[in-house]
Amino acid sequence: MIHITTSGESHGRAMLATITGIPSGLEIDLDFINHELKLRQSGFGRGGRMKIETDTADILTGVINGKTTGSPITIAVWNKDWDNWKDKKTEPILTPRPGHADLIGMYKYGHLDDARKVLERASARETAARVAAGALVKLFLRAFKIDMFSHIVNWGGITPSRQTENLTEIREISQNSPFRWLGTPSDDETLTKLIEQAMREGFTLGGIIETIIYPIPPMLGSYQTAEQKLDAQIAASVLSIQAIKGIEFGLGFAYANRPGKDAMDAIYYGERGYYRQTNYAGGIEGGMTNGNPVVFRSVMKPIPTQMSPLETVHVQTKEKALSVKERSDVTAVFAASIVIESAVAPVIANALMERYGSDHMERILEAFSRDPSLQELGYLLPTHRH
Numbered sequence: 001m002i003h004i005t006t007s008g009e010s011h012g013r014a015m016l017a018t019i020t021g022i023p024s025g026l027e028i029d030l031d032f033i034n035h036e037l038k039l040r041q042s043g044f045g046r047g048g049r050m051k052i053e054t055d056t057a058d059i060l061t062g063v064i065n066g067k068t069t070g071s072p073i074t075i076a077v078w079n080k081d082w083d084n085w086k087d088k089k090t091e092p093i094l095t096p097r098p099g100h101a102d103l104i105g106m107y108k109y110g111h112l113d114d115a116r117k118v119l120e121r122a123s124a125r126e127t128a129a130r131v132a133a134g135a136l137v138k139l140f141l142r143a144f145k146i147d148m149f150s151h152i153v154n155w156g157g158i159t160p161s162r163q164t165e166n167l168t169e170i171r172e173i174s175q176n177s178p179f180r181w182l183g184t185p186s187d188d189e190t191l192t193k194l195i196e197q198a199m200r201e202g203f204t205l206g207g208i209i210e211t212i213i214y215p216i217p218p219m220l221g222s223y224q225t226a227e228q229k230l231d232a233q234i235a236a237s238v239l240s241i242q243a244i245k246g247i248e249f250g251l252g253f254a255y256a257n258r259p260g261k262d263a264m265d266a267i268y269y270g271e272r273g274y275y276r277q278t279n280y281a282g283g284i285e286g287g288m289t290n291g292n293p294v295v296f297r298s299v300m301k302p303i304p305t306q307m308s309p310l311e312t313v314h315v316q317t318k319e320k321a322l323s324v325k326e327r328s329d330v331t332a333v334f335a336a337s338i339v340i341e342s343a344v345a346p347v348i349a350n351a352l353m354e355r356y357g358s359d360h361m362e363r364i365l366e367a368f369s370r371d372p373s374l375q376e377l378g379y380l381l382p383t384h385r386h
């Protein structure tokens with residue numbers, strides 16, 4: 001079972017990820033991992049820090065001659081900003097930011113002298129390590145032709161005016177659109193103006209990201225126990241990301257507006273096995289993938305640090321105060337879309353290994369290619385898929 005632990009402080013030496021449970025024999029494509037790290041730094045609206053860092057993965061353990069050995073893997077993403085911070089005398093932060101971990105973190109860990117000790121770890125800089133690890137797990141998924149891509153369906157309240165059900169098009173915009181959305185040039189301009197206004201006036205923006213996992217084999221996850229339910233596991237991984245506040249699968253909250261007859265995916269059988277004509281369920285029924293694309297949407301709240309500060313309290317004097325102004329992103333919805341994929345990748349990989357084994361790539365691939373139910377359930381085996 002893959003397990004990822006990250007460590008590191010935002011302005012410390014490095015963000016680290018330790019990954020256990022990756023099978024042996026997985027070929028490491030470092031360019032792919034570094035490309036994912038670059039994407040995580042992208043998107044209009046990021047703050048000054050992104051101009052300092054050029055995140056790359058330094059794989060310290062667990063990989064020999066470009067392949068995993070089955071041993072724990074450690075990846076370091078070195079913080080360039082460390083050079084600027086290591087001898088820096090910083091002012092203590094005593095006016096906690098609403099929406100960040102500052103206030104409760106100060107009390108919980110006894111850091112009433114300075115919220116900096118809280119924010120150093122609460123910071124979403126942590127997601128650099130998570131994305132490095134998640135990209136490595138995506139390489140595992142790629143060996144089974146499982147693909148994952150995201151696009152933004154609401155950014156700061158603006159929804160792109162184009163719509164499509166075409167997965168090839170969505171996959172393509174997720175790779176090439178500078179806003180990772182289906183927006184027209186006019187939508188791009190409206191959003192650019194909004195983000196520029198936010199930068200000028202000191203407010204921040206959130207958004208909604210739709211993630212699609214397809215192709216994905218059926219029968220991943222289980223209805224047997226709460227822990228095995230795949231939708232629950234995906235939700236937990238997504239909600240563990242800084243500033244992500246909600247997730248919905250398939251029709252999601254729109255289920256409430258429909259009678260059951262218009263909310264289930266009727267079952268058919270044809271030459272290629274079972275199939276559906278709709279995907280209201282978002283590809284998961286009874287905690288298991290049903291072979292349809294897994295589709296879920298995650299909402300990101302606006303970034304809590306505001307350049308037009310919010311009302312707060314000075315923790316020592318208990319006087320009214322304004323929240324601290326820290327260098328910060330104005331919006332990071334694009335970056336969050338990459339983080340979401342990284343957080344979910346291990347969930348899918350673990351469900352796959354639960355069914356097909358977990359020690360060695362060749363054996364897992366062999367067990368996978370011999371699974372007779374896959375075809376009957378309408379899933380095309382990787383060699384026949386194109």
Ligand SMILES: Cc1cc2nc3c(=O)[nH]c(=O)nc-3n(C[C@H](O)[C@H](O)[C@H](O)COP(=O)(O)O)c2cc1C
Nearest residue numbers: 100101122123124242243304305328329332335336
């Ligand atoms: C990619 C990414 C970048 C973020 N950048 C910032 C930032 O620059 N400033 C900030 O205050 N919060 C930022 N956040 C959000 C905070 O880290 C988060 O709101 C905070 O840790 C409190 O956690 P919560 O919102 O999950 O309750 C970012 C989140 C993500 C996913």
Ligand SMILES: C=C(O[C@@H]1CC(C(=O)O)=C[C@@H](OP(=O)(O)O)[C@H]1O)C(=O)O
Nearest residue numbers: 010047049122123124125128327328329
């Ligand atoms: C450093 C990253 O994000 C950071 C997330 C973050 C926060 O509070 O979450 C605060 C900012 O940190 P800094 O004070 O160094 O500018 C962001 O830049 C990153 O994504 O790599």
